[in-house]
Amino acid sequence: AQSVSQHNHHVILSEAASLELGCNYSYGGTVNLFWYVQYPGQHLQLLLKYFSGDPLVKGIKGFEAEFIKSKFSFNLRKPSVQWSDTAEYFCAVTAGRGSTLGRLYFGRGTQLTVWP
Amino acid sequence: GAGVSQSPRYKVAKRGQDVALRCDPISGHVSLFWYQQALGQGPEFLTYFQNEAQLDKSGLPSDRFFAERPEGSVSTLKIQRTQQEDSAVYLCASSFLPHEQYFGPGTRLTVT
Numbered sequence: 001a002q003s004v005s006q007h008n009h010h011v012i013l014s015e016a017a018s019l020e021l022g023c024n025y026s027y028g029g030t031v032n033l034f035w036y037v038q039y040p041g042q043h044l045q046l047l048l049k050y051f052s053g054d055p056l057v058k059g060i061k062g063f064e065a066e067f068i069k070s071k072f073s074f075n076l077r078k079p080s081v082q083w084s085d086t087a088e089y090f091c092a093v094t095a096g097r098g099s100t101l102g103r104l105y106f107g108r109g110t111q112l113t114v115w116p
Numbered sequence: 117g118a119g120v121s122q123s124p125r126y127k128v129a130k131r132g133q134d135v136a137l138r139c140d141p142i143s144g145h146v147s148l149f150w151y152q153q154a155l156g157q158g159p160e161f162l163t164y165f166q167n168e169a170q171l172d173k174s175g176l177p178s179d180r181f182f183a184e185r186p187e188g189s190v191s192t193l194k195i196q197r198t199q200q201e202d203s204a205v206y207l208c209a210s211s212f213l214p215h216e217q218y219f220g221p222g223t224r225l226t227v228t
Contacts (some may be wrong), residue, residue, distance in 0.1 A: 004158070006158075032215050036219075042221075043120075043207075043219050043220060043222065044159075044209075044219040045219075049215070051215065090158050090159075092158075094215055102149070102164075102211060102216075102217060103149070103161050103172065104149070104151070104159070104161065104209075104217065106158030106159045106160070107158050108157050108158045109157070109158050
């Protein structure tokens, strides 16, 4: 079965620091990759996604992620974080084929706290 | 337009009670997913509907869990004889395209 690993459970940064959150998945076939964000008191929102093409994808609010197939990784980055980026971040994967297209496999999440 | 809505937002049940959780997907979305999110964990897949057909229920943890979507729109997740381990946030997501899901706010279930 597919699995997703997020290495950092809680990251604490000061404003303007750079961010990189790690995500690795285990699935040898075609995958679609996602980062979701959950701001305090809000529901899960899509931050960015990768289906095919350029492995460097850009999302909302200045976030980007790089798909490295050989490393089974899809790390999230942001050059300069803001206090408003405080949230929980989830990496997720769907298999490219299967009876349940779109079934998401999530990592356990990384809580990002940004101090002003 | 309106997003995915779920009700109730919070539910407290005594162990052994039955509960029903409702999901109103975005209008026109054919796919509907239910996930369970335990404290400190990521969401885990429970079941999937395409219109009214339940195509995958492999994630339902036991036969106490039952989901339906009789008219291809609103869905209900029912848990019979609730147990403490059922305490979690239950998330509903809908999509028009297979890989673009929109999540609701979730129902936080606490079993005492």
